[in-house]
């Protein structure tokens with residue numbers, strides 16, 4: 001069933017745009033930044049270098065920024081709280097505001113950006129729209145450890161999903177992961193930098209088939225290979 005865009009958006013704004021001092025429904029949660037308050041919006045772009053980035057990471061970042069100069073490549077900004085147009089559309093079409101309580105909505109943030117600088121997922125994604133591919137530079141911090149000394153497989157899977165999903169979103173717009181297959185070939189040392197190369201292999205109606213590989217910066221080590229199926233969401237269908 002197609003929900004009314006404006007009604008959905010209005011209710012979401014009503015939930016998120018609570019004014020300073022207005023009563024909360026519950027007080028047992030710590031204060032958290034609000035999502036869409038017109039008074040206080042957090043605009044920080046988390047895909048820019050910070051002091052935790054290693055020398056390798058910064059070097060690669062600079063190389064890709066150079067590639068962006070002629071317009072063939074583009075750095076994708078990444079926000080913890082502020083929504084991109086795509087995620088706005090997502091909410092407008094597919095979210096039922098009543099499912100999430102007000103204080104929970106105010107705590108919502110992007111999973112991969114929920115850590116302090118350097119401790120979790122440090123990454124930036126560059127996209128080449130003509131070639132329908134992306135490159136994700138990723139440094140997994142100390143809070144992402146699995147087997148001692150190495151990155152947790154789930155953290156790697158998260159970044160693969162994010163990289164493939166961002167690549168799928170170039171032609172697909174609002175997409176969701178339907179299937180993800182990963183071959184873990186070598187463990188990734190904690191705090192090291194890896195490069196995730198993703199590409200769109202096939203587009204079949206609403207289905208987008210993608211693949212990626214995860215390599216060391218010197219390209220000598222192949223850490224993982226993965227394929228993913230992403231589905232372009234149908235605004236006529238409810239997700240719940």
Ligand SMILES: CCCCCCCCCCCCCC(=O)SCCNC(=O)CCNC(=O)[C@H](O)C(C)(C)COP(=O)(O)OP(=O)(O)OC[C@H]1O[C@@H](n2cnc3c(N)ncnc32)[C@H](O)[C@@H]1OP(=O)(O)O
Pocket residue numbers: 084086087090161162163165166173174175176177178179205206207229231232233234237239
């Ligand atoms: C967008 C926001 C952007 C924000 C920016 C942040 C970027 C960060 C990126 C973060 C990234 C994080 C990303 C995340 O965390 S996404 C979160 C994890 N994923 C989910 O929770 C998805 C759960 N699944 C669903 O909701 C539905 O199944 C979806 C929506 C995917 C499809 O349900 P829908 O009702 O719409 O479609 P359909 O069922 O008619 O199927 C359509 C076609 O697809 C085929 N099919 C379906 N499933 C499979 C399957 N498993 N293998 C093989 N084929 C499959 C199916 O046979 C059919 O084919 P055909 O008969 O037409 O040939």
